[in-house]
Amino acid sequence: MALETTGKEERLGRVGRGFVGEVLLGRLGWTLVSFLVLLGVWLVVAAVLQSRLFPGPMDVLATLSREAATGALFHHVGVTLARVAAAFVVAMAIGSAIGIALGASRSADRFFDTWLIFFLNLPALVTIILCYVWFGLTELAAIVAVSVNKIPNVAVTVREGARSLSRDLTEMAAVYRLGWWKTLRHVTVPQLAPFFAAAARGGLALVWKIVLVVELLGRSDGVGHQLHIAFQLFDVSMILAYAIAFILVVQAIELGVLQPIEAHVNRWRR
Amino acid sequence: MARPLRLRIDEKTFPPVADRPAQKVLADIELTIAPGSFVVLTGPSGCGKSTLLNVLAGLDESFTGSVDLGSDDPKLAFMFQTPRLLPWRTVEENIALVIEGAVPGDPRVAEIIGRVGLTEAANAYPERLSLGMQRRAALARAFVLAPDILLMDEPFVSLDDPTADSLRRLLIELWTRRPTTVLFVTHDRTEAVMLATRVVRVDGRPATVVQDEVIDLSVTDRANRERVLAVRARVFAEA
Numbered sequence: 001m002a003l004e005t006t007g008k009e010e011r012l013g014r015v016g017r018g019f020v021g022e023v024l025l026g027r028l029g030w031t032l033v034s035f036l037v038l039l040g041v042w043l044v045v046a047a048v049l050q051s052r053l054f055p056g057p058m059d060v061l062a063t064l065s066r067e068a069a070t071g072a073l074f075h076h077v078g079v080t081l082a083r084v085a086a087a088f089v090v091a092m093a094i095g096s097a098i099g100i101a102l103g104a105s106r107s108a109d110r111f112f113d114t115w116l117i118f119f120l121n122l123p124a125l126v127t128i129i130l131c132y133v134w135f136g137l138t139e140l141a142a143i144v145a146v147s148v149n150k151i152p153n154v155a156v157t158v159r160e161g162a163r164s165l166s167r168d169l170t171e172m173a174a175v176y177r178l179g180w181w182k183t184l185r186h187v188t189v190p191q192l193a194p195f196f197a198a199a200a201r202g203g204l205a206l207v208w209k210i211v212l213v214v215e216l217l218g219r220s221d222g223v224g225h226q227l228h229i230a231f232q233l234f235d236v237s238m239i240l241a242y243a244i245a246f247i248l249v250v251q252a253i254e255l256g257v258l259q260p261i262e263a264h265v266n267r268w269r270r
Numbered sequence: 271m272a273r274p275l276r277l278r279i280d281e282k283t284f285p286p287v288a289d290r291p292a293q294k295v296l297a298d299i300e301l302t303i304a305p306g307s308f309v310v311l312t313g314p315s316g317c318g319k320s321t322l323l324n325v326l327a328g329l330d331e332s333f334t335g336s337v338d339l340g341s342d343d344p345k346l347a348f349m350f351q352t353p354r355l356l357p358w359r360t361v362e363e364n365i366a367l368v369i370e371g372a373v374p375g376d377p378r379v380a381e382i383i384g385r386v387g388l389t390e391a392a393n394a395y396p397e398r399l400s401l402g403m404q405r406r407a408a409l410a411r412a413f414v415l416a417p418d419i420l421l422m423d424e425p426f427v428s429l430d431d432p433t434a435d436s437l438r439r440l441l442i443e444l445w446t447r448r449p450t451t452v453l454f455v456t457h458d459r460t461e462a463v464m465l466a467t468r469v470v471r472v473d474g475r476p477a478t479v480v481q482d483e484v485i486d487l488s489v490t491d492r493a494n495r496e497r498v499l500a501v502r503a504r505v506f507a508e509a
Contacts (some may be wrong), residue, residue, distance in 0.1 A: 168354050175327050175348040176368040176415075186367055190358040268358045268395040 055237040065243040080222040084208045087146035095154025104163020117153040123212050137218040146210045154199045161195030193265045273302040279335040297476035308452045310466035318477040319455040324372045347417035349425040353404040355396040362392040365411045378383050382410045402433040413444050422454040464492050
């Protein structure tokens with residue numbers, strides 16, 4: 001279906017309006033136009049205000065390249081990214097295990113449901129403060145705080161999937177004595193793939209925002225820490241530069257890592 | 271495979287569901303099955319044949335009675351009414367999954383895939399294949415582990431006649447090549463006679479064994495429709 005449509009558009013584009021016209025009228029064109037309009041609005045507002053507290057795109061770009069030139073940008077973005085990755089992996093692993101267990105056992109689900117609701121509603125800031133109080137201002141505390149915030153979300157999403165596992169396939173695995181590892185790997189996990197994907201999507205967005213707060217409160221490097229310093233100096237240009245850099249990185253991960261993985265996992269679908 | 275397989279079900283009752291009362295489906299069933307025989311269990315639809323198979327497979331443990339599969343750790347294969355293949359694994363991966371220590375391109379897997387005529391489709395995902403081909407894959411999966419006991423629950427329903435027939439012939443061929451104890455459930459009496467060395471008919475509510483016949487047909491006779499129909503008429507006392 002999708003392939004057919006692309007093919008048709010390509011033919012139409014070549015004959016009718018040429019390559020540039022096709023790009024401008026396609027989805028890419030819409031993204032480009034909307035981005036340019038946003039940039040334009042920003043440029044105009046900044047030019048009208050003429051304030052150090054509302055720098056224009058050119059100022060921010062200058063700050064961005066200055067930070068990049070000293071290497072500070074890459075250092076801090078890298079450190080933050082490492083924390084995001086660690087917390088993300090821990091949260092996905094533990095959250096998935098809890099979700100599968102709760103989906104499989106009704107009594108466990110009934111018992112732990114209250115716990116889950118408690119942790120789901122616990123404000124991120126509270127977890128962060130408590131972790132720093134209990135474990136000190138350490139890297140471990142930072143990762144634990146972020147993970148604890150994300151684990152309940154992953155667990156709830158994966159539990160939904162584990163509740164709807166195919167009984168037919170479970171019976172097949174039992175009769176053929178696949179054992180728990182083969183069953184998990186070939187029967188259970190593939191059925192949960194869409195739920196893992198949903199948890200990962202939402203997870204990445206949530207985790208990196210919480211990591212910034214964790215860094216702001218108790219770390220001496222990372223994007224959150226840089227934002228903290230910029231805040232004290234009222235350096236808005238710096239704040240926007242780091243924010244934009246990180247948005248770009250997260251988008252790159254979404255497009256370059258998560259989406260290809262999803263496409264690979266879904267290759268069997270018709 | 272020293273001892274015969276023994277099954278005794280004193281009683282199998284389904285608990286009440288919503289407004290339906292408890293249902294006693296099977297009672298006083300005793301079966302002794304010699305190693306290497308092909309037993310077809312037949313009877314009207316919905317009389318509890320599949321339940322009996324599930325009890326034998328260990329999938330249903332809430333019954334009174336006993337199951338002795340004839341050895342301490344028998345290799346069991348089950349071909350279900352639907353193929354029950356993993357849609358996210360290729361035909362080859364689905365078949366390799368059930369044997370211990372399978373390596374990519376395992377000769378055991380390649381051989382059985384060749385026998386069921388799926389060599390071309392070995393790397394295809396099941397949902398892209400016809401139901402007949404999916405059933406072939408399920409048949410290959412059942413035979414690849416050289417099972418001691420093979421349970422089959424109406425494995426050829428909802429296929430057109432020629433496809434079902436070719437699958438039956440394939441089953442006879444595989445079973446002749448590597449005899450194993452088969453318990454095959456069907457409500458189709460022609461299919462029963464075509465495949466079985468022994469037919470066990472269950473009926474009633476709760477269902478119990480009402481007929482137990484040996485079918486003595488050669489492989490060539492089984493391929494002959496006239497012969498099969500004649501035996502069917504005799505065995506089931508049809509006019």
